[in-house]
Amino acid sequence: MTSTVDDAPSQAPEDGHPSGDERFALVDKHLKRVRYEQDQLIETLHVAQDVFGYLSEDVLMYVARALLLPPSMVYGVATFYQLFTFEAPGDHACTVCTGTACFVKGADGIVRTVGDAYAVAAGATSDDGRLTLKTARCLGSCGLAPVVVLDGTVHGHLDAAEAVALVRAAVDGGGES
Numbered sequence: 733m734t735s736t737v738d739d740a741p742s743q744a745p746e747d748g749h750p751s752g753d754e755r756f757a758l759v760d761k762h763l764k765r766v767r768y769e770q771d772q773l774i775e776t777l778h779v780a781q782d783v784f785g786y787l788s789e790d791v792l793m794y795v796a797r798a799l800l801l802p803p804s805m806v807y808g809v810a811t812f813y814q815l816f817t818f819e820a821p822g823d824h825a826c827t828v829c830t831g832t833a834c835f836v837k838g839a840d841g842i843v844r845t846v847g848d849a850y851a852v853a854a855g856a857t858s859d860d861g862r863l864t865l866k867t868a869r870c871l872g873s874c875g876l877a878p879v880v881v882l883d884g885t886v887h888g889h890l891d892a893a894e895a896v897a898l899v900r901a902a903v904d905g906g907g908e909s
Contacts, residue, residue: 831870845892
């Protein structure tokens, strides 16, 4: 059963989220645009992750209530797709492509070297919260292999030392880690 726009006022508090976090207003704007339709769950989760940087339990519950869906369904959908994350990201994000072309040209060495330099495993955030290191199966930029995406900017043809220098410049301002 799909909710209707008539249901909207009872689903989203008019005075904002009880936490006072104004980012929920951006999620509400999206929800109103899609008329609180339950079939917009995945798109709504993408919007929420874009706004908050990750999907916290509070955000998942908010989406579930707004779309009149069981929290277990929202959590099940969110955990099914790899694009959703459930932990706060670091101040900087480094994603290394590990697809075939990048792997052949040394992506594994980049992951290992950046990880060693910041004491962080792939898929995790450093203890100090400054760097999240991720891998991706393919970023679709094989001609630039190996590819590193640092804070949303694509960098290609890097070796491990160049990748660490690039990350160091962003995270430490060029200083030693």
